[in-house]
Amino acid sequence: MEIFWYLPTMGDGRYLGTSEGAKVTDLHYFRQVAQAVDRLGFTGMLVPTGHACEDGWVVASALMTATERLKFLVAVRPGGISVSIAARMAASFDRLSTGRLLINVVAGGDPLEMKGDGIFLDHKERYEATDEFLTVWNRLMKGEEVTFSGKHVQVEQAKLLYPPFNRQSPPLFIGASSAAGHQVAAKHIDTYLTWAETPAMVAEKIADVRAQARALNREIRIGLRVQIIVRDTEEEAWEAARQLVKHVTKEDIEEAQQVLGRFDSVGQRRMTQLVRDHQDQLEISPNLWAGIGQVRGGVGTALVGDADTVAERLKEYAALGIDTFILSGYPHLEEAYRIAELLFPRLPVQFPKRPEPWEWAPMGELIAESIVPK
Numbered sequence: 273m274e275i276f277w278y279l280p281t282m283g284d285g286r287y288l289g290t291s292e293g294a295k296v297t298d299l300h301y302f303r304q305v306a307q308a309v310d311r312l313g314f315t316g317m318l319v320p321t322g323h324a325c326e327d328g329w330v331v332a333s334a335l336m337t338a339t340e341r342l343k344f345l346v347a348v349r350p351g352g353i354s355v356s357i358a359a360r361m362a363a364s365f366d367r368l369s370t371g372r373l374l375i376n377v378v379a380g381g382d383p384l385e386m387k388g389d390g391i392f393l394d395h396k397e398r399y400e401a402t403d404e405f406l407t408v409w410n411r412l413m414k415g416e417e418v419t420f421s422g423k424h425v426q427v428e429q430a431k432l433l434y435p436p437f438n439r440q441s442p443p444l445f446i447g448a449s450s451a452a453g454h455q456v457a458a459k460h461i462d463t464y465l466t467w468a469e470t471p472a473m474v475a476e477k478i479a480d481v482r483a484q485a486r487a488l489n490r491e492i493r494i495g496l497r498v499q500i501i502v503r504d505t506e507e508e509a510w511e512a513a514r515q516l517v518k519h520v521t522k523e524d525i526e527e528a529q530q531v532l533g534r535f536d537s538v539g540q541r542r543m544t545q546l547v548r549d550h551q552d553q554l555e556i557s558p559n560l561w562a563g564i565g566q567v568r569g570g571v572g573t574a575l576v577g578d579a580d581t582v583a584e585r586l587k588e589y590a591a592l593g594i595d596t597f598i599l600s601g602y603p604h605l606e607e608a609y610r611i612a613e614l615l616f617p618r619l620p621v622q623f624p625k626r627p628e629p630w631e632w633a634p635m636g637e638l639i640a641e642s643i644v645p646k
Contacts, residue, residue, distance in 0.1 A: 273586070273590060273595060273596075273597055273619055273620055273621055273622060274315040274316075274595060274596045274597070274621075274622050275313075275314050275315060275597050275599060275616070275619070275621055276314060276315055276316045276317060276318055276345065276495075276596065276597065276598040276599065277305075277309045277314045277316075277317045277318070277598075277599060277600065277604070277608055278317065278318045278320070278598060278599070278600035278604060279302060279305055279306065279317050279318065279319050279320070279331070279604070280295075280297060280305070280600075280603075280604045281297065281302065281319065281320055281325040281326040281328070281331055282320060282322075282324045282325045282326075283295075283297055284297050284301075284602065284603050284604050284605075285602065285603055286515075286516075286602060286603055287515070287516060287517070287518065287519050287602075288516055288517050288519065288520055288564065288567055288568065288602070289517070289519045289520040289521070289524050289567055290519035292519065293603075295603055295605075297326075299331075299334055301605070302331060302334070302335060303334075303335060303338050304605055305317075305604055305605050305608065306335045306338060306339050306342060307338055307339060308605060308608050308609065309342060309608050310339040310340055310341055310342040312608060312609065312612040312616075313612065313616065313621065313623040313624065314342070314608070314612075315342075315343060315596075315622070315623075315624055316342060316343030316344065316345055316372075316374060317342055317343070317344060317345065318345045318376070318497075318598050319331055319332050319344055319345060319346050319347070320347070320570075321346075321347035321349065321376070321378055322382075322385065323385050323388065323389075328346045328347050329346055329361060329365070332344040332346045332365070333365065336365070336368065336369045336372070339372075341372075341624040341625060342372065342624075343372045343373070343374050343624075344365075344369070344372060344373055344374065345374040345375075345376050345445060345598075346365070346373065346374070346375065346376060347375075347376040347377075347378045348362070348375055348376070348377055348378065349378050349379075349380060349389075349391075350377065350379065350398075350401050350402040350404075350405035350406070351379070351380060351386070351391040351393050351398055351401050351402075351424075352380075352386075352389050352390070352391050355405050355408045355409055355412070355425055355427065355430070356408075356412065356427055356430040356432075358409070359409055359412045359413065359432055360432060360434075362375060362436065362441075362442060363413070363432050363434055363435060363436040364434065366436040366437045366438075366442050367434065367435075367436060367437050369437075370437060371436075371437035371438055371442075373436075373437075373442040374442055374443050374445060375441070375442050375443070375444050375445065376445045376446070376447075376465075377402060377406065377444055377445065377446040377456075377460075377461065378446075378447075379398040379399055379401075379402050379446075379448065379453065379456075380398055380537075381535045381536060381537025381539070381540050382534065382535050382537070382569075383534065383535075383536055384534060393424075394536070395450065395452065395536045395537075395538075396452055397424070399448075399450070399452035399453060399455070399456050400423060400424060400452075401423075401424035401425065402456050403455075403456050403459065403460070404420070404422040404423065404424050404425040405424075405425055406444070406456070406459075406460040407420070407422075407425075407460075408420050408425055408427060408430065409441065410441055410460070412430060412431065412432050413432070413435075413436055413440055413441035414439075414440065414441075415431075415432065415435055415439065416431070417429055417430070417431045418430045418431070443462040443463060444460060444461045444462050444463070445461065445462065445463045445464075445465055445495065446460075446461045446463075446464060446465060447464075447465035447466065447467070447497065447539060448464075448538075448539065449466070449477065449537075449538040449539035449542055450538035450539075453538070453539075454477075454480055454481050454484060455484060457481050457484075457485070457492065458481055458484035458485040458487070458488055458490065458492065459488060459490075461492060462492065462493060463492070463493040463494065463495050463596055464478075464481045464492050464493070464494055464495065465494075465495040465496070465497055465596075465598070466478070466494070466495070466496060466497070466539075467496075467497050467498070467539060467542075467543055467570070467571045467572075467573065468496055468497065468498035468499075468560060468571065468573045468574075468575070468589070469542060469543075469546065469573070470556060470557040470560065471557065471588055471589060471592060473542075474496070474589065474592060474594075475592050478494050478592055478593055478594075481494075482494075482593070493595060493596060494592075494593050494594045494595065494596070495594065495595075495596035495597065495598060496589050496594045496596070496597050496598070497570075497571045497598045498571060498573060498574065498575055498589075498597070498598075498599060499564055499571060499572075499573065499574035499575070499599070499600050499601060500574060500575055500582065500599050500600070500601045500607070500611055500615070501513050501516070501561070501574050501575070501576045501577075501601060502575075502576075502577065502578070502579055502582045502601075502610065502611060502614050502615060503578060504578060504579070504614075505578050506577050506578045506581065508578075509576045509577050509578060509582075510576055510577075512576075513561055513563060513574065513576050516563070516564070516602055517563050517564070517566070517567075520566065520567055524566075524567055525566045525567060528566065528567040528568075529544065529547070529548070529566070531569075532544045532569055535569070540569060540570070543565055543570075543571070543572050543573070544565065544572075546562050546565065546572070546573070547562050547565045547566055547572060550562055554566075555576075556573070558585070559575050559576055559577045559581055559582065559585050560573055560574075560575060560576075560585070561573065561574050561575075561576045571600075574601075579614040579615060579618055580618065582614075582615060583615055583618035583619055586615070586619060587619070599611060
């Protein structure tokens with residue numbers, strides 16, 4: 273497994289729905305999270321996108337030199353930026369970070385937000401634009417001079433003068449649940465992402481995407497995005513889940529669900545429907561809790577339990593063909609440490625290159641300032 277973390281550029285804290293226990297999410301805090309994740313052995317970090325977040329490219333660039341091994345999964349929105357400009361940004365970041373860039377292709381899901389950004393495409397048109405965008409993108413990344421005239425993308429003699437680090441596109445990721453999204457994933461994408469639905473629902477999506485990719489003589493990796501609430505005991509974990517939403521009111525939930533209901537993202541609609549279908553029992557599958565999705569867009573499900581149980585649930589998803597896991601938990605600095613301590617020893621984690629154990633090994637505080645702890 274490759275384990276990624278999440279950078280909370282849209283806010284962070286101990287609870288949802290309140291400023292009590294909230295963090296000051298400034299550059300200093302983002303640097304703390306990034307450096308912790310880098311040292312702990314996570315492969316990379318998802319930097320979110322959207323009007324509710326700090327700009328992902330600016331933040332990732334600010335953290336590039338503060339980290340050594342960490343890969344940054346940064347979003348490109350095909351409907352909102354020129355393909356050649358986006359390619360130049362990506363190639364520069366990839367070179368300067370020595371190949372530590374991953375691209376999260378985001379077609380968009382909130383019509384109101386997209387109109388605010390000047391994007392007036394419906395769901396079908398957004399994926400048409402994404403297909404054209406990635407067609408040109410991949411040719412540019414290979415060093416070609418590109419002239420292309422499509423329905424949504426037009427360029428003349430576009431070219432990258434400074435290529436990406438390995439003279440090929442940084443790996444492409446996408447999260448998509450619609451038929452149009454699956455088609456784009458099968459044609460262009462390296463890693464297909466899904467939010468954590470029930471294993472049966474996830475397996476169905478994986479089968480469809482992989483079948484379409486194989487029909488094009490392509491293989492595609494699969495990633496899972498999920499929240500984690502792990503503690504020493506099952507009881508402590510579920511109490512932590514209850515504490516996380518203790519400030520969330522019925523009015524908060526109703527208002528949030530009304531906003532999320534306007535999204536035309538199929539993935540968001542599926543996530544929202546899970547919450548609405550299980551209001552009386554938010555554990556929608558063993559240890560899979562949808563309580564966060566009552567008020568949060570995107571991934572609203574969390575695996576809740578003791579370390580052995582959560583590790584087994586992650587292995588069950590891995591058995592479906594998933595090898596990339598993007599995890600998160602509140603607050604994100606403390607939970608990165610907790611997950612590395614409790615889950616990493618129980619999972620077949622593929623760590624990025626790290627110093628030799630004899631050079632840098634966890635030790636703990638000396639006993640009586642002189643005795644090395646066992």
